[in-house]
Amino acid sequence: MFSQCADPKALEGLNWLMCYLSSGKHLLFYASFGTVLLLLAITAPIALLFGFGGAMASRSRVAPLRWFGKIYTAMVRGVPDIVFFLFVPIALDQGIEWTRNWVLCDDPVSPWQGNEFLVCQAAKMPLSSSPQWVHEAYGFGLAVIAFAIVFGAFAANVLYGAMQAVPRAQLETAEAYGMSQRQVNRRVLIPQMWTYAIPGLSNLWMILIKATPLLFLLGIEDIVYWARDLGGAKTQTFSYPHPDWRLYYFLGILVFYLLMTWLSEKVIARLTRRLSAGQATMAGEALRKGAA
Amino acid sequence: MTCAETFYAYALRSLGIGERLLPRSDFDLCQQFVLIGSGLIWNIYFAACALLIGFFLATGLALAKASGNAWLRKPAQGFIFLFRGSPLFIQFFLAYEALVLLPRAGIELFGLTVATSWLTKAWAGALIVLILNTAAYSAQIFHGALMSVPKGDLEAADAYGLTGWARFRRVVWPTMLRLAWPSYTNEAIFLFHATTLVYFSGFPAFQQRGDALYYANYFADKTFNPFVAYPIVAGYFILCTLVLIGLFGVANRRLNRHIPGAVKKLRYRPQLVR
Numbered sequence: 001m002f003s004q005c006a007d008p009k010a011l012e013g014l015n016w017l018m019c020y021l022s023s024g025k026h027l028l029f030y031a032s033f034g035t036v037l038l039l040l041a042i043t044a045p046i047a048l049l050f051g052f053g054g055a056m057a058s059r060s061r062v063a064p065l066r067w068f069g070k071i072y073t074a075m076v077r078g079v080p081d082i083v084f085f086l087f088v089p090i091a092l093d094q095g096i097e098w099t100r101n102w103v104l105c106d107d108p109v110s111p112w113q114g115n116e117f118l119v120c121q122a123a124k125m126p127l128s129s130s131p132q133w134v135h136e137a138y139g140f141g142l143a144v145i146a147f148a149i150v151f152g153a154f155a156a157n158v159l160y161g162a163m164q165a166v167p168r169a170q171l172e173t174a175e176a177y178g179m180s181q182r183q184v185n186r187r188v189l190i191p192q193m194w195t196y197a198i199p200g201l202s203n204l205w206m207i208l209i210k211a212t213p214l215l216f217l218l219g220i221e222d223i224v225y226w227a228r229d230l231g232g233a234k235t236q237t238f239s240y241p242h243p244d245w246r247l248y249y250f251l252g253i254l255v256f257y258l259l260m261t262w263l264s265e266k267v268i269a270r271l272t273r274r275l276s277a278g279q280a281t282m283a284g285e286a287l288r289k290g291a292a
Numbered sequence: 293m294t295c296a297e298t299f300y301a302y303a304l305r306s307l308g309i310g311e312r313l314l315p316r317s318d319f320d321l322c323q324q325f326v327l328i329g330s331g332l333i334w335n336i337y338f339a340a341c342a343l344l345i346g347f348f349l350a351t352g353l354a355l356a357k358a359s360g361n362a363w364l365r366k367p368a369q370g371f372i373f374l375f376r377g378s379p380l381f382i383q384f385f386l387a388y389e390a391l392v393l394l395p396r397a398g399i400e401l402f403g404l405t406v407a408t409s410w411l412t413k414a415w416a417g418a419l420i421v422l423i424l425n426t427a428a429y430s431a432q433i434f435h436g437a438l439m440s441v442p443k444g445d446l447e448a449a450d451a452y453g454l455t456g457w458a459r460f461r462r463v464v465w466p467t468m469l470r471l472a473w474p475s476y477t478n479e480a481i482f483l484f485h486a487t488t489l490v491y492f493s494g495f496p497a498f499q500q501r502g503d504a505l506y507y508a509n510y511f512a513d514k515t516f517n518p519f520v521a522y523p524i525v526a527g528y529f530i531l532c533t534l535v536l537i538g539l540f541g542v543a544n545r546r547l548n549r550h551i552p553g554a555v556k557k558l559r560y561r562p563q564l565v566r
Contacts, residue, residue, distance in 0.1 A: 078530035080485035082492070086509060087522040094518070115317065117516040210379040217492055224385065231389075247389040254378050254386060261377040 008239040020240045029226035033256065036212045036223060039144065044208060046148040048201075051155025056185075058160055073160060076153040085214050088146035089139075096125050136221075143218045151208055158200030163189060165196040198275055202268040209260050213253070223253050295322040306330040306501050314500055314510065321520070324511050328524050331504035336532070337415075338487040338503075342422035343480055349423065350430035351465070357435045368431070375428030380421070380486055384493035387421045388412065414495035422490075426483045433479060437472035438464070470547040477540040481533055504528055 005011070005019035020026070057069025076084075094111075100123035102108050111119045121127075126134045166189055174188045216224035231246030273287070293301075301311035303326055315323050356368035375383070394408040411417050441464055449463040469476075488505040491497045497506055504525050511521035 077481075078533040079526040080488045080505070080529060082485075082488045083505060083508075083522055083526055083529070086505070086512070087518050090512065090518045094516075112517060115319070115515050213379045213381040216381075224381070227385075244389075244393075247386065247393060250382060250386040250389055253382055257378045257382060258374070262373075 016240075020242075023240065025226070025230055028221075029223070029230055032221060032223045032226050035140075035220065036215070039140075039147065039212055039215060040208060042144050043147045043151065044205065046144065047151035047155050047208070050148055050152025051157075051159050054152060054156030055159035055163055058156070059163060069156070072153055073156040076150060076157070081150050081211070082214065082217070084150045085146050085217055088149055089142040089218055092142055092145060093125065097123055100125060139218070139220060143215055143220055146218065147208075147211070151204065151211075154204055154207070155201065158197055158204060159193065161200065162193040162197035166192045195275060198272060202264075202272070205268070206261055206264060209264065210257065213257075223256070227253055295326075298322045299326050302326045303330055304333075306333050306503070306507075308499060308501050312499075316514070319511060319515055324508075324521055324524055327507045327511075328504050328521065329528060331502055331507040332528055332532070334414075334490075334501075334503040335484065335487045338419060338422055338490060339480075339484040341419055342426050342483060342487075346423045346426035346430060346483075349427035350434055353427055353431035354434035354438055354468075357431060358438050371424075372428045372431055375425050376432060380425055381489055381493050383421050383425060384418060384489060384495065387417055388494035391417050412495075413498065414490055418490040418495050422483065422487065425486075426479065429479050429483075430476060433472050433475045434468060436475075437468045440471055441467045466547065473540070473544050473547055477537065477544070480540060481536055484532065484536060485529065 004015065005022070008016070008019055011019055054069050054072045057065050058073055060066045060069065094117060097117075097119045098111055101111050101119040104122045105120040108120075111117050126138050170188055170192065171184055174184045179187065213222070213224050215222040227249035228246060231244065231249040233244040234241045298320075299322075302323065304310050305314070305327060307330075314327070353368050353371065356364040357372065359365050359368075391408075391411045394411065396409065399406045399408060411420075445463055445467055446459075449459045454462060488503060491502045491506040492509075500510075502510075508521040508525040512518045515521070
């Protein structure tokens with residue numbers, strides 16, 4: 001990156017460190033922190049949407065929809081989330097290729113042949129001719145869906161509980177005013193449930209932050225991948241030889257996560273304070289008395 | 293191979309007993325059920341040991357966090373923040389890399405050589421991480437419960453002349469556990485689920501002796517079919533989770549036995565993940 005870094009072997013001390021930390025691979029390492037933040041930014045709203053759908057489905061009057069909602073919200077209770085992270089991307093990938101196999105191939109046969117999963121060239125997803133970034137984006141997209149499904153189920157638990165916590169009398173009053181079911185939901189239930197949902201949702205946000213290193217298991221080149229790659233011992237054939245430094249790289253990642261959770265805690269505390277203002281709850285009452 | 297033969301060959305494979313080679317072709321359902329079930333031994337081992345040891349450590353930490361002495365309180369707070377604020381996955385990696393750096397030959401201590409190589413094995417190294425992790429999460433739960441022990445209970449203990457250890461043992465501790473138990477059940481379930489991370493996070497599966505998810509992943513990779521192995525491991529975990537809830541329910545009833553009508557069915561709401 002810098003001109004003096006052209007010959008790394010001749011460098012000493014601080015100069016060496018500066019050149020080492022600004023090498024091409026290190027820039028990719030720093031960019032992968034962005035990948036983590038991107039995953040958080042994309043997954044959180046989608047998971048909230050899934051959770052909302054799940055919670056509404058489990059309250060539905062249509063029995064099959066209600067069963068679906070109940071099963072979706074219950075599935076994360078008994079099964080470790082890592083199982084879903086391993087299962088969902090590969091299952092989705094095979095599902096997409098399986099469908100494309102029947103639609104796009106000339107003479108389609110079942111793709112499961114012995115211990116292989118084979119589809120014709122035209123059905124590959126993404127196509128083997130597509131550029132590298134498409135492959136990476138596709139992998140990342142599958143990861144996002146896996147995260148959204150798992151955290152959607154957690155969010156559905158939280159939102160379902162919050163909807164149940166809205167006082168029944170409120171909904172009955174709305175019905176007595178002649179509102180339809182949809183109007184009751186939109187005008188009374190949903191605006192009121194957020195107060196009850198905030199503690200659970202903020203907890204979920206912390207959980208989501210701490211689940212992001214699992215991206216590594218999904219084959220994404222994230223911070224864990226680069227920490228292992230860069231930290232491993234490098235022999236003299238490399239430009240920057242060094243012993244096994246993985247411990248220091250992981251310490252750096254640990255500090256990153258501690259900062260993230262610490263910062264989130266501060267923001268959530270302020271948010272809770274603002275949302276409690278004017279509420280007929282203990283926190284709201286304490287705020288009112290504090291101001292007076 | 294009949295299913296009985298498969299069972300004989302692979303039921304204890306995760307402990308290194310039985311057939312040495314894992315199945316490589318002609319995978320059948322029986323093999324998958326037996327091997328994944330065999331791996332479950334490790335999940336149960338990790339969860340049981342971590343919960344048992346972590347429980348006592350967590351009680352100590354909760355007391356330290358509630359202590360008036362800053363020399364006790366600050367380290368406890370720091371410990372809890374460190375382990376609750378960072379992902380378990382990273383903690384495993386970090387612990388493994390740190391333990392690998394210990395001298396191979398052992399450490400000289402008072403003329404004795406303390407062997408260190410066993411610490412890099414999953415059964416010890418990962419267990420230590422799990423113990424510390426669950427201790428931090430449980431300590432936070434216990435601390436919350438400790439803070440909500442009713443004042444009247446403490447005054448009653450004072451009136452009876454109970455002090456120090458007797459007061460803690462007979463009044464504070466049982467009440468704290470009673471209040472913390474529903475949340476602690478959640479924590480136990482999540483710790484059990486978190487044991488599946490061990491063999492995906494640096495700790496090598498020596499001679500392919502892994503846990504349930506390790507074998508499920510092995511089968512899914514070999515057969516290119518995730519729709520058999522992963523549902524099997526999911527089924528095993530649902531069963532174990534139900535057993536765990538049952539066991540904690542028994543303890544819950546015992547803790548609440550003096551309060552008429554207080555024994556509610558433990559409601560399991562997933563709250564914590566590492």
